[in-house]
Amino acid sequence: IEAQTRVAVVGETGSGKTTFAKLLTRLMDPTRGRVLLGDxxxxxxxxxxxRSRVVMVPQDGFLFDTTVADNVRYGRPDATDDDIQLAFTELGLLDWLETLxxxxxxAVGERGESLSVGEKQLVAIARAYVADPDLLVLDEATSAVDPxxxxxxxxxxxxLTRGRTTLTIAHRLSTAxxxxxxxxVDKGVVVQRGSHAELVAVPGVYADLHASWVNQSR
Known part of the structure; x- marks a missing residue:
């Protein structure tokens, strides 16, 4: 994967998408071969x-039973309140922060219970932003959120992803x-790679998946 590119990993349920995320974050080690970050x-x-070079934003945006600031600070323990406030501002989230x-x-409560699923993702994104990793791994949320x-x-x-090497486990057509x-990915193997425009123009797994997404959105 080229540095500073946004890559979407797509495939049917059980195809092996999540394995990518686990390998890149060392929640799983390869049984053969190596995973390299640069060289x-x-x-x-x-x-x-x-943990400083590879950061994952999980689907559920897991939060601890403490404040928004302290949850963001897990991404960079030395971050000041001003740093955290600036992160929300640069992410375009100051309007949301002002609603709290x-x-x-x-305080977000146990597992962030005082926030919605989408709001927990916002805090997790801010946590990743202050960490400023070389590689960002996103497991896109499947839960519906308000507009x-x-x-x-x-x-x-x-x-968050602009100019940053990003691998997204994609569940939305717009992301791909x-x-x-x-x-x-199909059955644990990368069967196609290319841009959306290139892949949708040829028969194959991606074209079929794309057609399925389009039908579901109607």
């Missing part, structure tokens, strides 16, 4: 180094269409 094998990095009763000092949060998520993700490159 450096991931297996040679310390846990602390890996205590701003970044708002206003959907717009905020799209805006924040665009800011906007990616610089699409990897199509």
């Amino acid at each position: 450096v094998p991931l297996a040679s990095l310390s846990f602390a180094s890996l 009763p205590d701003g970044i000092r708002t 206003a949060t959907e717009v905020r998520l799209a805006r924040a993700l665009d800011s 269409e906007a990616a610089d490159e699409v990897l199509v």
